Amino acid sequence: MRFEWLKLLIEGIVTNYKCPECNSKTDANHIEVLWIAGNNANLDIICPKCNTHSLFGTQMLQMNLNIDKFKKNLATNIQKISDKEITSLNKDLKKEKINVSDLFD
């Protein structure tokens, strides 16, 4: 996983994401990288307004930083998940969590 790809991915989410519940946008402080393995990444996107969690899973090679592909990918790969699922994900993945806001200093 290349750092610049991760940064572009998050910027793409901030630009294109809309909360499935209330249509709000999110920001880098409300995105958590759950795990990264090779060319795959899973991110937890949290709505700053209504606190809905969305899970975003993606593959770097599929996306190839093409913005149209990215938007399609974002729309099809986001799924709303419950707080309970998030809690268990966080428990499992705590050691590998990255604070995304650190990338935007």
Ligand SMILES: [Zn+2]
């Ligand atoms: Zn919302």
